[in-house]
Amino acid sequence: MKKKVVKILLVMSVGMNAYWLVKHYAFDRMYDPDEKEQIILNEMIQRTIESKDYQEIAKTKDIKSIESSMDKNKGGRYPYYFNVSVRTTEGTYLFGCSDEQCTDIEKYGEAYSIYQDEKPRLPLE
Template sequence: MQKKTKLILILLFISFVLNFYLGISSFIKNTYTPNLEDQIILGEMTKMVLENEQYQEIAARENVYAIKQGVSRFNVANPSSILHYEINVQTEQQTYIFSCTDNLCTGVSNEGWSYSRYSEEKPVLPLKKIN
């Protein structure tokens, strides 16, 4: 009888750990992965970035290798806020982070900078600057 009890306790513990891991990983994925509505908003923001004067200045002086869309709902008071969407413009020198300037997203602005992987690594595809 004790062997059955130990086996059941071990199985319950494994089940609990597995469910906890799957729940946390699903939560983290949903925190940083855009859903369909997010993708529509990010697509419109990308168009706004491409038309933005700051972006055009960056593109004129540096090679733009990638434009990445992102959303971060982690550790925020209002996860549905438009201010948690960002467009990352990656060049060979750094990554420029564009986000909405207000709650209605009437405009976008370069709100930050970060490291660019292209400063030390080559692009994956054979990209060339368009003149």
């Protein structure tokens, strides 16, 4: 009886550890930046704010938020899987590196904005 319980616990332990390893290496690392990647994303936000495309948007639109993200799963290679989203009341503007050295940030697309249907989250109630 004791051997059976030990075997069951061993199988459960190995199974849970395998699950966490696969989850970490196959999924989380694709979307969650490590320390080096987070620094790159933070610098990209600053470069986005300094870019000509952002300045043109800032003149005419009401900017609500800026968000950085990383998606290694979309097929791009370094540094093209880094993104900065600038959310306004009318839409979301997507920014990314213009070349492999990321010497310049450029707007490469637009998307839907949550602020079309919802109020801003701040100030807190």
